[in-house]
Amino acid sequence: MSAPHTPPSAPPTHPDASAPPGPAAIAVRDLVKRYGPVTAVDGVSFTVPRGAVVGLLGGNGAGKTTTISLILGLLLPTSGGIEVLGHDMLSDRFAALPRMNFSSPYVDLPHRLTVRENLTVYAHLYGLRDIPGRIARLAEDLDFAHLLKRPTGRLSAGQKTRVALAKALINDPEVLMLDEPTASLDPDTGDRIRGHLEAYRARTGAAIFLASHNMAEVERLCDDVLIMRRGRVHDRGSPAELKTRYRRPDLEQVFLDIARATGGAIDESSADQEDAHPHPPARPEDAR
Numbered sequence: 577m578s579a580p581h582t583p584p585s586a587p588p589t590h591p592d593a594s595a596p597p598g599p600a601a602i603a604v605r606d607l608v609k610r611y612g613p614v615t616a617v618d619g620v621s622f623t624v625p626r627g628a629v630v631g632l633l634g635g636n637g638a639g640k641t642t643t644i645s646l647i648l649g650l651l652l653p654t655s656g657g658i659e660v661l662g663h664d665m666l667s668d669r670f671a672a673l674p675r676m677n678f679s680s681p682y683v684d685l686p687h688r689l690t691v692r693e694n695l696t697v698y699a700h701l702y703g704l705r706d707i708p709g710r711i712a713r714l715a716e717d718l719d720f721a722h723l724l725k726r727p728t729g730r731l732s733a734g735q736k737t738r739v740a741l742a743k744a745l746i747n748d749p750e751v752l753m754l755d756e757p758t759a760s761l762d763p764d765t766g767d768r769i770r771g772h773l774e775a776y777r778a779r780t781g782a783a784i785f786l787a788s789h790n791m792a793e794v795e796r797l798c799d800d801v802l803i804m805r806r807g808r809v810h811d812r813g814s815p816a817e818l819k820t821r822y823r824r825p826d827l828e829q830v831f832l833d834i835a836r837a838t839g840g841a842i843d844e845s846s847a848d849q850e851d852a853h854p855h856p857p858a859r860p861e862d863a864r
């Protein structure tokens with residue numbers, strides 16, 4: 577296995593001087609996940625300061641979902657360390673889990689339960705009080721009060737996404753992990769959900785770790801962005817820093833520069849590709 581790969585122009589970590597004292601929301605060190613010959617995550621290290629919104633970008637198969645699943649403890653790493661709010665997720669995850677939550681299009685809520693039943697089950701799992709009030713507020717905020725009595729399996733993709741987000745917010749998590757939070761939402765609903773996430777962060781000071789293919793969303797929400805390629809962190813910086821570094825007007829162009837500089841191979845994990853790891857471009861003119 578080759579060493580973790582961070583270009584010289586990108587800071588290896590981004591501790592935020594304005595972050596509240598105490599352990600980072602998420603601290604990942606030399607994380608590796610192999611599936612047989614496929615190295616899905618290949619020596620990734622980063623921190624998410626408390627209160628920060630950090631985006632995770634990368635092409636299909638770059639390792640984003642695997643990284644999120646490892647942090648959540650849904651997958652065991654091949655090697656490396658993960659701490660959430662100072663708790664080791666391999667030995668002490670039950671100390672962290674009540675303070676975190678997630679939504680992912682790959683994890684369905686039970687289909688036969690109604691939306692209200694599903695949210696009630698999760699609220700009980702977290703030992704919450706005033707469950708009806710909590711569900712009513714989330715349903716109002718995320719605009720699904722009219723769906724509370726419906727079986728969850730009969731919702732549209734966009735409706736399921738909003739309910740999954742409500743499940744992710746039910747315990748007011750300090751660390752919120754979101755995999756494609758607005759992927760199936762229409763532009764109006766997506767915009768309102770992004771506004772809701774901004775308001776949630778402002779109200780609670782939660783850290784949000786967000787994987788997305790929506791560059792405008794990442795630019796709007798994120799203080800800092802990690803760009804993954806073939807299981808590694810290829811570059812990192814605030815949206816403004818990345819745009820300056822690549823001399824591009826928006827993140828979409830930055831992403832395309834990286835993809836095209838690497839022969840369109842920003843995607844895919846590092847299996848059988850050790851000979852195809854050109855040094856990433858520090859500047860856009862190197863990329864063309």
Ligand SMILES: Nc1ncnc2c1ncn2[C@@H]1O[C@H](COP(=O)(O)OP(=O)(O)OP(=O)(O)O)[C@@H](O)[C@H]1O
Nearest residue numbers: 611614616635636637638639640641642643844845
């Ligand atoms: N269970 C598995 N068994 C074998 N390989 C897997 C498994 N899950 C993921 N992979 C591989 O690991 C790599 C990373 O996959 P991952 O789902 O993390 O990518 P991603 O960045 O989330 O992609 P996408 O944007 O398409 O969702 C891919 O090459 C994928 O094929």
